Amino acid sequence: MTDDRSPSGATAGSPAPPPTTGRSFLDDAVAARGAVGFVAVGDRFDADLRYLTRFEGSEDDHAYVRTPDADVLCAPPGHVARATRQFDGRVASDRPGDHPGERAVAALDASIAGESEGTSESGTADSQTVLVPPSIPHDAAVYLERAGYELRSTTAVADARATKADGELEAIRAVQRAAVGGVRRAERVLAAAERDQSGGLRLDDGALTAERLRRVVNAELARCGVGDAGNTVVVAGSTGDGGTETEPIATDEPVRIDVAPRGPHGYHGFRSRTVVVDSDGGWERRAYVAVEAALEAALDEVESGADADDVRREADAELAAFGFDPTGGERGSAEGDSDPSETGHGVGLSRRERPFLRASETLEVGSVLAVAPGLTDSEHGSVRLGDLVVVTEAGYELLGDGTRSFTPRA
Amino acid sequence: MTDDRSPSGATAGSPAPPPTTGRSFLDDAVAARGAVGFVAVGDRFDADLRYLTRFEGSEDDHAYVRTPDADVLCAPPGHVARATRQFDGRVASDRPGDHPGERAVAALDASIAGESEGTSESGTADSQTVLVPPSIPHDAAVYLERAGYELRSTTAVADARATKADGELEAIRAVQRAAVGGVRRAERVLAAAERDQSGGLRLDDGALTAERLRRVVNAELARCGVGDAGNTVVVAGSTGDGGTETEPIATDEPVRIDVAPRGPHGYHGFRSRTVVVDSDGGWERRAYVAVEAALEAALDEVESGADADDVRREADAELAAFGFDPTGGERGSAEGDSDPSETGHGVGLSRRERPFLRASETLEVGSVLAVAPGLTDSEHGSVRLGDLVVVTEAGYELLGDGTRSFTPRA
Numbered sequence: 001m002t003d004d005r006s007p008s009g010a011t012a013g014s015p016a017p018p019p020t021t022g023r024s025f026l027d028d029a030v031a032a033r034g035a036v037g038f039v040a041v042g043d044r045f046d047a048d049l050r051y052l053t054r055f056e057g058s059e060d061d062h063a064y065v066r067t068p069d070a071d072v073l074c075a076p077p078g079h080v081a082r083a084t085r086q087f088d089g090r091v092a093s094d095r096p097g098d099h100p101g102e103r104a105v106a107a108l109d110a111s112i113a114g115e116s117e118g119t120s121e122s123g124t125a126d127s128q129t130v131l132v133p134p135s136i137p138h139d140a141a142v143y144l145e146r147a148g149y150e151l152r153s154t155t156a157v158a159d160a161r162a163t164k165a166d167g168e169l170e171a172i173r174a175v176q177r178a179a180v181g182g183v184r185r186a187e188r189v190l191a192a193a194e195r196d197q198s199g200g201l202r203l204d205d206g207a208l209t210a211e212r213l214r215r216v217v218n219a220e221l222a223r224c225g226v227g228d229a230g231n232t233v234v235v236a237g238s239t240g241d242g243g244t245e246t247e248p249i250a251t252d253e254p255v256r257i258d259v260a261p262r263g264p265h266g267y268h269g270f271r272s273r274t275v276v277v278d279s280d281g282g283w284e285r286r287a288y289v290a291v292e293a294a295l296e297a298a299l300d301e302v303e304s305g306a307d308a309d310d311v312r313r314e315a316d317a318e319l320a321a322f323g324f325d326p327t328g329g330e331r332g333s334a335e336g337d338s339d340p341s342e343t344g345h346g347v348g349l350s351r352r353e354r355p356f357l358r359a360s361e362t363l364e365v366g367s368v369l370a371v372a373p374g375l376t377d378s379e380h381g382s383v384r385l386g387d388l389v390v391v392t393e394a395g396y397e398l399l400g401d402g403t404r405s406f407t408p409r410a
Numbered sequence: 411m412t413d414d415r416s417p418s419g420a421t422a423g424s425p426a427p428p429p430t431t432g433r434s435f436l437d438d439a440v441a442a443r444g445a446v447g448f449v450a451v452g453d454r455f456d457a458d459l460r461y462l463t464r465f466e467g468s469e470d471d472h473a474y475v476r477t478p479d480a481d482v483l484c485a486p487p488g489h490v491a492r493a494t495r496q497f498d499g500r501v502a503s504d505r506p507g508d509h510p511g512e513r514a515v516a517a518l519d520a521s522i523a524g525e526s527e528g529t530s531e532s533g534t535a536d537s538q539t540v541l542v543p544p545s546i547p548h549d550a551a552v553y554l555e556r557a558g559y560e561l562r563s564t565t566a567v568a569d570a571r572a573t574k575a576d577g578e579l580e581a582i583r584a585v586q587r588a589a590v591g592g593v594r595r596a597e598r599v600l601a602a603a604e605r606d607q608s609g610g611l612r613l614d615d616g617a618l619t620a621e622r623l624r625r626v627v628n629a630e631l632a633r634c635g636v637g638d639a640g641n642t643v644v645v646a647g648s649t650g651d652g653g654t655e656t657e658p659i660a661t662d663e664p665v666r667i668d669v670a671p672r673g674p675h676g677y678h679g680f681r682s683r684t685v686v687v688d689s690d691g692g693w694e695r696r697a698y699v700a701v702e703a704a705l706e707a708a709l710d711e712v713e714s715g716a717d718a719d720d721v722r723r724e725a726d727a728e729l730a731a732f733g734f735d736p737t738g739g740e741r742g743s744a745e746g747d748s749d750p751s752e753t754g755h756g757v758g759l760s761r762r763e764r765p766f767l768r769a770s771e772t773l774e775v776g777s778v779l780a781v782a783p784g785l786t787d788s789e790h791g792s793v794r795l796g797d798l799v800v801v802t803e804a805g806y807e808l809l810g811d812g813t814r815s816f817t818p819r820a
């Protein structure tokens with residue numbers, strides 16, 4: 001039963017408690033806009049709500065309401081005990097059939113009624129403005145508007161999420177250990193695979209396909225206690241979409257492995273590596289050297305205060321210096337969920353979040369960034385190298401080890 | 411390397427193509443409401459958009475627009491090639507920075523302009539009503555409203571999703587094979603585990619905890635090519651939240667295993683089993699017998715035309731007949747994502763969707779239903795048995811085998 005072991009070092013021991021990130025920044029946003037409160041509504045896939053409440057959520061929409069006097073999670077029926085355990089504010093139970101928009105209105109009304117009875121010192125009691133995230137569900141927004149509230153959208157939560165607190169970094173470090181382990185596992189399997197007479201890889205008397213290697217990676221992630229979250233991509237050569245091909249991986253083609261697993265408190269990791277079992281020194285070798293240089297150049301730009309777009313520009317410039325076209329359409333877009341035409345992006349409760357590598361974004365201490373330049377060629381395949389870093393006072397720190405190898409290591 | 415094999419039979423061979431479910435039902439809904447079209451906006455977690463377009467999506471919101479003359483997916487930059495491969499209508503590329511609401515407006519405007527130039531025979535050209543799902547993001551709704559469109563919400567997509575087409579059933583059967591394999595794996599590991607002197611289970615010289623067993627299940631699901639989707643729950647005894655405990659599973663406590671993995675085209679499976687390694691015939695044995703009877707009674711109610719709430723009522727009546735309180739608060743709500751107080755629910759692109767087991771719902775041919783009664787006791791733990799079925803002309807058909815055993819089988 002040696003295949004059911006947990007690998008040593010990977011998320012071993014007791015899991016850390018969920019990050020505590022606070023919600024007082026919402027009070028500042030509410031005060032600055034002269035609003036009466038903040039409302040968010042969403043389901044378990046809503047990263048803003050997860051950030052604010054740490055409630056794992058359900059398929060049913062739930063609401064979070066904050067005013068100077070209230071800090072309430074309106075939990076769906078059947079989830080109140082769990083919500084109470086996970087959320088450190090007050091939990092109100094929805095009645096079955098209640099819409100979370102109705103519940104949010106009730107919580108807002110109650111809070112404002114309470115405030116007006118007291119000796120309110122703020123001048124906001126007359127205002128009926130409520131801040132909401134831009135993508136609040138329209139039906140919930142309509143409930144709020146019909147109750148007399150005027151909605152103003154706020155990016156306060158996305159802004160707060162763009163730099164990570166220590167507890168968040170700890171969660172990301174934990175899932176990143178698994179990400180490193182998952183990719184390393186693929187490398188080992190490739191190194192140990194046998195080859196058939198036509199240059200295809202074999203494992204246990206069967207063809208080693210990209211899909212089979214993807215399953216190997218995902219099983220390793222599961223053993224480490226994290227979920228692949230549907231984000232694992234294995235591309236071998238130019239075979240396109242990894243999920244549909246049944247051909248064995250060829251010894252001379254680049255094998256690109258991207259992972260972005262999701263760990264216990266909902267935080268993602270990120271890692272991208274490319275290896276070639278037996279390269280003939282052609283396109284894949286030249287591309288690898290260029291992408292490696294691009295990764296180093298991009299990482300050199302990562303520091304507090306840097307323009308995020310410079311990270312992308314430096315990577316592109318390096319690829320161009322090696323004679324590649326860094327803007328050649330959708331590089332590698334044929335491979336599942338990821339968009340390898342992006343040189344990088346923030347990582348956290350969403351697989352892909354702020355900061356994005358564009359001119360309007362500035363890197364700050366606590367920004368967590370996937371830096372992952374790549375090249376795709378319609379004939380030869382795809383090469384990508386990506387690391388996860390956190391911006392520090394001194395520059396940046398790698399999350400997970402930065403080792404890489406063109407030839408898979410045993 | 412025998413631990414990297416794919417188990418025989420589980421999603422082996424070439425994956426089936428994505429289900430083709432058609433979108434003409436939207437034209438009926440649009441015509442019936444005198445609207446000019448239908449618009450949906452969402453990200454990769456939006457099951458309605460997945461159903462309509464089969465596009466796997468991205469973190470960025472994208473829009474789908476349908477009018478009598480248009481059938482357009484507005485894909486985020488960098489995802490156009492993949493969207494074109496996955497969606498069988500027309501794909502329009504968003505410009506970076508465009509809001510999907512803007513793109514939807516542009517597609518609607520273009521379609522209506524084209525229609526008014528032709529010899530329109532319909533009387534709808536004057537209407538500016540647009541149908542949208544109730545939870546369309548508010549910012550997208552505001553773009554549509556500012557462009558002069560009046561929004562009316564429609565449940566047409568949820569209604570269509572509530573009964574499954576053959577291709578959808580094929581996808582569910584595939585993921586369900588993996589669900590069965592994952593639970594079976596846990597059973598085998600429990601059967602093979604050794605016991606320490608104090609009645610705790612051990613595996614490979616380490617304690618076999620609920621968390622470790624959860625990882626075993628998830629690794630097996632990954633080997634079968636499906637994702638656990640964060641839905642695997644293993645509860646041993648009354649230790650509560652499976653993820654935080656480090657105690658070995660005791661031989662005499664019930665071990666409940668719930669899985670709801672997600673397969674290649676986004677469809678979910680469902681299975682719940684409970685086993686006891688070495689029962690002393692106490693609460694867990696009585697609860698098992700009652701839950702087994704409740705499952706059979708509930709399944710007996712499943713047929714086309716049945717009131718969905720009767721399925722729940724029959725299960726509760728059977729539990730009551732065995733002397734248990736079926737309405738005792740949040741039964742087992744301490745265990746991760748699932749809500750075992752629910753006797754059942756529909757399963758499809760969402761883990762939990764229509765039909766729900768309530769009075770307003772009627773089962774139809776093609777309804778796919780998780781039927782899973784359970785009992786939780788604060789002292790002894792949790793017992794649940796759940797199968798996945800599809801309603802047929804003749805009654806129902808089990809998806810995945812219906813075998814179950816109180817004692818784990820080797």
